[in-house]
Amino acid sequence: MTTALSAWAVQAVGELPTLKTIVLTQNKDFNLEVRLGKHALWLIYHWPNGIKSTFSTFYSAVGELIQNEMRHEKGKTFFTLSSAEATYQVEIIQPSTEEPLLRWTTTLISKVPLLIPFSPKDIINFTSDWQPLATGQVYTHQVGNRSGILFYGLNKPATGSVFYFQNLSSLNTYFEDTETAGSDLVGGNWPEIGFSLPSTGTQPLTPNQPYIISDAIVSFSTDTLKTDRDVCEHYLTQLAKIYPAIKKEEPSYHNWLDIVNKGLTGLANHSGCWTFADGHHYLNAYVSDYDTPSEIMVQLAVLLPLIEYKEWSGDKSNEMIEKLKAGLPAFYKKDMGTIVRWLPKLEKQLDHSEEQKKPNVMDSWYLYHPLMNLARLAKKGDNDAMDLLMKSIDFAINVAKTFDYQWPVFYQMETLKVIKAETAEGEGGELDVPGSYADLMLKMWEISKERKYLTEAKRAVKKLEGLGFSSFYQANNTAYGAVALLKLFKETNDQKYLKMSYVSLAGIFNNVQLWEMNYGLGKNFSTFFSVFPLKDAPYTAAYEEQEVYSALNEYLMEAQGVDILPAVRLLIAEFIKYIPSRLQAYYPPLLPKEMLSEEPRTGEIDPNLWVAIEDLQDGREPSGQVGQEVYGAGVAFGIVPRQYFKLNADLTVFIGYPVESCKKKGSSAEFKIGGDERLSCNVVIEVNSQNNYNFTATTASGERLEIVAANRKQAFKVYGNQRFVFRWSKSK
Template identity: 50%
Template sequence: MKPLSAWTLQTATELPQLTSIERLESTVLSLEFYLTSDSLWIVYYWPNRSKTAFRVVFGQTGKLSIKRINQIENGLSILLKSSTGKYCTHITFPDQRYPMFRYKTDFIPDTDLLLTYWPKDILCFTKNWKITASAKIHASQIGNRSGALYFSLNRPKTGSIFYFSNLTALNPYFEQTETSGSELVGGNWPEIGFSLPLSDHKSLSAGVNYTLCDSFVLLSEVVPKNAIETSSRYIEYLAKIYKYLPKPDTSTHAWPEIAEKGLKDMQFHSGYWTYGGGHHYLNAYVSDYKTPPEIMVQLAVLLPLVEYTKWKGEKNHPIIEKLKEGLWAFYDEDLKTIVRWLPALESNLDYSEEQKKPRVMDSWYLHHPLMNLARLAAKGDKEARELLLRSINYCMNVAKKFKYKWPVFYEMGTLKIIKAETAEGEGGEKDVPGTYADLMFKTWELTHKSHFLAEAKRSVKKLEGLGFDLFYQANNTTFSAVALLKLYKLTKQKRYLELSYVCLAGVFKNVQLWKCDYGNGKHFPSFFAVYPLKNAPYTAAYEEQEVYAGLYCYYEEAKGINMIPGLKLLIAEFIRYAISRIPYYFPTLLPQDMLTTTAKTGEIDPSLWVAIEDSRDGWEQAGQVGQEVYGAGISFSVIPRQYFKIPNEEFLIFIDYPLDQFTPKKQTLYLSIGGEDEMACKLQILLVGKKNYQFKLSSIKGKTTEPLTPNSITKEHLSFTVHAKQKLKLQW
């Protein structure tokens, strides 16, 4: 065990000598309260008499005293006083079906005050009040991601704790002290949990109320046996807490208008395009004319644009033709595969980064464009099919060379590994076996040749036992989950379904379930944002859009499958927040002073409807990486998934949730909302023509219907609030 702080040693000495001052019980949980010289503690006694203590108030200077204890609904309210100010803490049971409790503490300082020391808020003890020597920490906060901590007490085998800090409640503290919500939940055993960021240069103001903690605790007597059980329970526990987590409202955006503005910008703004080898190509970033075109960029925009034009009912678009004309120029006859950089302009590579060299490949970059070619081929694109099949053998040879364990960078001709690991001791791109499996499965669906399916099965074996370490890049981990779900549906082998849970647990561990509302964070929503890499310091537009599309696909594929509790809830809620949040990557919706003027690549043009790559902590400027042209497909991707047409009618149905049913019959539409646990979502009827309609939306309950009243009515739309699992009938 690591050396202990003086504060922990003092607590470990005091607590065993004290008598409980209060007890709070739910139908499934009993908590004891203890007051040490400087802290108020909740202590939970496990069945084996081990103990876990949660510090709900820290008095800093000692001399902490209780002034009043009141019974409140489902809990207690305790008022305390110290030499620095007043504390009020509420301890409640959000749902008495589960061993779950919440503690929220507010503080009013008596004078302007600097907080220069703050300990973690969880300590674990044996039945004899000795500090527990070890535990297994499964997950903790990284950067600005969720304030979640999941750990098990294994020696003696005791149970597990899922702890979640609602960092949104601390925004006034962060704003006042100019601190951040980053890296606050975790710690080094045995001192773990949440601690405030220190305010050693900007004081709290006298007489102002600040929330110092808002924490949810879910207890379980189960110690997970393996990575699959750990991941599944992470999803289940997160969903249980999520239901009671304070959540911000969502915004509704006119996505079709945004799409058309973006399409116009792409068509006529020269900063999008480079000419080389006889064809036009999209730049990766606006006005980046130095870097050669990349195959991934072309297909990242082409695929959603094809989906969008099909949704519109158009046969094609000039940009689609322009992009298709140049794809074959990426094919290398010697290697028998597509390559990353356009060969005609690869002499422009400046060697400034490991991958900016001819024939150097990033492992996931090999698969990503091939996966998009497979998607286009599935839509009937014959050229995409041929280019895919001409390249697929090379991809298979590389997989076999690396034994399905992929490095970061390698040389395409020699297959010499240039960079083996993402960081020392962490291995290569661990989710790429899943993206390779996704590619193989898609190719099998196209060709029905069994060796592609065999490759998919062979590859996903490399995902077993990795747990949260499987996650490398959010979009690719999500695609891996989809491939595994499809394998499960085909084979009925449960291990594939369970491995898909491991992938999704990695994704949901990598999200930000709190709203950054300080500094620049006031200008863009961040709740439920997903980070592109496990250590990335910012969220990224394109990866978010692909995670959204991937989770939407997973939900569609999962219909009729009995999933672990809470998974469909989290997927549906991610979709709802994604389509509300992602437009704020467009600089047109942001104050210009929060955008950098010195992007790493290319230029930032605030007038363009194309996303900046990066949104960061509220104290940092956005767009530091650049304005990503390959993110231009965001709106094209959202519209076909959330806007629904009725044949021969002049209105659209928009819903910010996935659907379980959409069945039009004459002048009636039957809908079933997706998700779980009656979470609320939005449904809009959008009028897009001159025809006059009289709409009636009803909720179906058994054999009866109940009319629903719109929240708002305008000339353009009717808006309703509906709920997960709700069955609806629309008549006109």
């Protein structure tokens, strides 16, 4: 069978074997050469078995390239090349034993107002005799605005795998000037895969303006990946391997103590957040959405973070908490023996406009998520929550058994008749629900010590085996599934469950955006390390981001004393580090009004209300198109208890990395933080009085850390996976 090729690839296949080597790098990890073709500067990686992976650092469509300069400098090689339309500057960081990564950055300087109507993919793999390799397995690639990642295997013949990362942050000037976007650029159809520039349309490049058009990092591995677990664990390891090499900005600091107070006031006093029914107050899902009945998920999604914040702050009472608790029993239907999604008293308001907007129609994850939160309340000693949980749990188990632990999208609650079986044809239902169901069952096991719940958890997670990246359906449920699998490992000491937790985590980190979208409206907010709520969602969402953040914090706490994959510790800590910097952008008062949608799909947007909008869109689209989500109000209440530590009545410190332990004694506190020793986070000191303090900070070994003033705050840097001691005293 002859491999189908584009005209561009035909030319590359014809010329590559004939080109002369102009640079050669050989060490125990790398056999790499550089060759100059008529239209591209090629990097060629030679595998031990003779297979070749070739990378085009750019593509020039016009004329023949001329090499103007080549020089070597401190482990780097620089090329300047020219063609009829532009000058190209290519910087190649030569792989070394210490950092066996292939890296290059290409800058284009056009000679004329230049349009680029076509750009080919930049990777082709060849056999030992320079024939295009007919088969390869693409494990994952960029979808929408997610990371510019392509991860593929060379299995026939057994060769290895390639992890390719295109740092799209570097291309923002190109995106801005050409009015293009960074979505769906890394992928392709075998054998032509990799990255291609978006077509420019009618907006040309400005002459003499430098544009980075490629900023790539590639890691190679000869490991044989046989199972989905192998692939996902390798994905995490390779992502963590290249992560320190990604050019990125450090997260900025925002005072969440101030944001949480504004959020509490807005949520409590804004009439658009509340509905009154049957003698109780209920939160709307979206601001001023009075048409949709109240949902139990919404009440609990805000109630749990509110309780966490109350416990952190030391407040003795909170009227809003009592309001929300009082309304929960009304969601229970005695004739069905379970809580339901919609408040029964208001079911008649459902307009039947969507499959789930009908009485007693359940979206599969919507049953288990509220029960998980009721279990959390029950573990805190809430008797009413325990009562609702115990009255509903048999129904929840019956649903699981009826569907054989493979849940559809929608079903009818009285009959358990499937209404919608699959998310899309051939893709199955909500594939990550076995994980969230297992999380619920393990909470029941912790509460009751009845072994049937542990058995149920084990039965459910069997359905996750073999799914790989496709086990990701909804980000927060996938994250809680990872926690459940880690707990199962701790209960059973069966390594299978630990490995399966890595599969869930790989699904999470495969759906993040490791680049800054600094073009169009995207210049108003940070996107680095955003997580998308669904595998095909075009936007990020406040509620799901906050829940993933909470779940990954829980994963690290459960992992204390467990020998988990180092890549997992690095990636979770870095995700957590960027959350406080990013999530403030969901609050309308911090956004320019022109960025907000004028016609949200649900309810209204109050630009002065400190309640998060649901969606941050691509920089080419206004945000808040879905609405201002009241159930996302828990964002601030979740961040403060995890990142801020009260040391006395005046003094609080913010720590960017997850904190594994905090020991206070007198006027000092010792912290153990997570993360990787090569990377760092900031500690910011908040003083909420007019008192003056003196501060010192030292590592556990006594090395003094420099405390500097920045943005009217005092702060210092700490590296991951270490202990440090912070001391304070009042100035006289």
